[in-house]
Amino acid sequence: MFRKLSNAELGRPGLDEYKKSKKVPVVVVLDNVRSGHNVGSAFRTCDAFRIGKVILCGICAVPPSQEIHKTALGAEFSVEWEHCKDTVEAVRRLRQEGYVMVGVEQAENSTMLQDFNPEPGRRYAFIFGNEVSGVQQEVMDLCDMALEIPQEGTKHSLNVSVSVGVVLWDAKNKIQAI
Numbered sequence: 001m002f003r004k005l006s007n008a009e010l011g012r013p014g015l016d017e018y019k020k021s022k023k024v025p026v027v028v029v030l031d032n033v034r035s036g037h038n039v040g041s042a043f044r045t046c047d048a049f050r051i052g053k054v055i056l057c058g059i060c061a062v063p064p065s066q067e068i069h070k071t072a073l074g075a076e077f078s079v080e081w082e083h084c085k086d087t088v089e090a091v092r093r094l095r096q097e098g099y100v101m102v103g104v105e106q107a108e109n110s111t112m113l114q115d116f117n118p119e120p121g122r123r124y125a126f127i128f129g130n131e132v133s134g135v136q137q138e139v140m141d142l143c144d145m146a147l148e149i150p151q152e153g154t155k156h157s158l159n160v161s162v163s164v165g166v167v168l169w170d171a172k173n174k175i176q177a178i
Contacts, residue, residue, distance in 0.1 A: 018078050023052040024172050025123040027094060031087040031139055032058035032130040033160055036067025040076070041161035042128070043068065047075035049172045052123075054079055055094075057087035071161075091127065091142045099125040103143040104167055105135045106157070110146035113170055120178045126167055128160050 013021060028046055033039055039061050046054055056062050062083045063069070063076040084090035091101055100122050118124060127143065129135035134157075140146065149158060149166055158166070 015078055023050050026051050027053045027125040029055045029125055029127040030060050031127055031135050033060050034131055036061035036065050037071045038161045040068040040071030042164045043072040043075040043079050045165045045168055046079045049168050054081040055090050056083045057090050087139050091139055094125045099123045101125050101143045103127045103135045103140045103146045105146050106148050107146035110148035113149050116147055118175050128164055131160055
């Protein structure tokens with residue numbers, strides 16, 4: 001028998017408790033993600049995995065936004081975020097702060113997700129790109145590594161919100177296992 005649990009039985013933290021909780025040492029950078037729904041989904045995924053921060057760059061929608069709220073379901077209030085006009089500027093700043101810059105992209109010399117082994121004590125910034133053009137080449141040029149999600153179907157890519165979920169779930173588990 002599999003009785004569904006009520007929200008109360010899930011034991012989720014309240015907003016104040018969540019904000020004070022220890023976060024995974026990861027920043028998500030959204031590079032010109034056009035859809036507010038995709039941005040909202042990224043917020044919700046970051047909340048689920050206790051990701052440290054989201055940086056919305058360029059044309060990304062920013063809260064308050066009905067499109068973001070529709071998919072974030074309030075995660076835009078729990079996850080720390082900022083807007084940066086230029087992704088290159090955000091990446092350079094994160095590098096100066098000591099983050100390992102990871103472009104999530106199909107690229108030459110990319111590391112397949114299953115082969116990604118985070119180093120103990122390091123902080124990571126995962127950069128996810130625009131729905132059509134991906135991560136800008138100028139941004140990829142600043143990355144320490146390219147991370148690729150293996151795919152075996154006829155399509156050339158996953159939706160950016162799906163990519164965020166796949167990569168963050170894997171990274172969170174690997175980082176917490178160190």
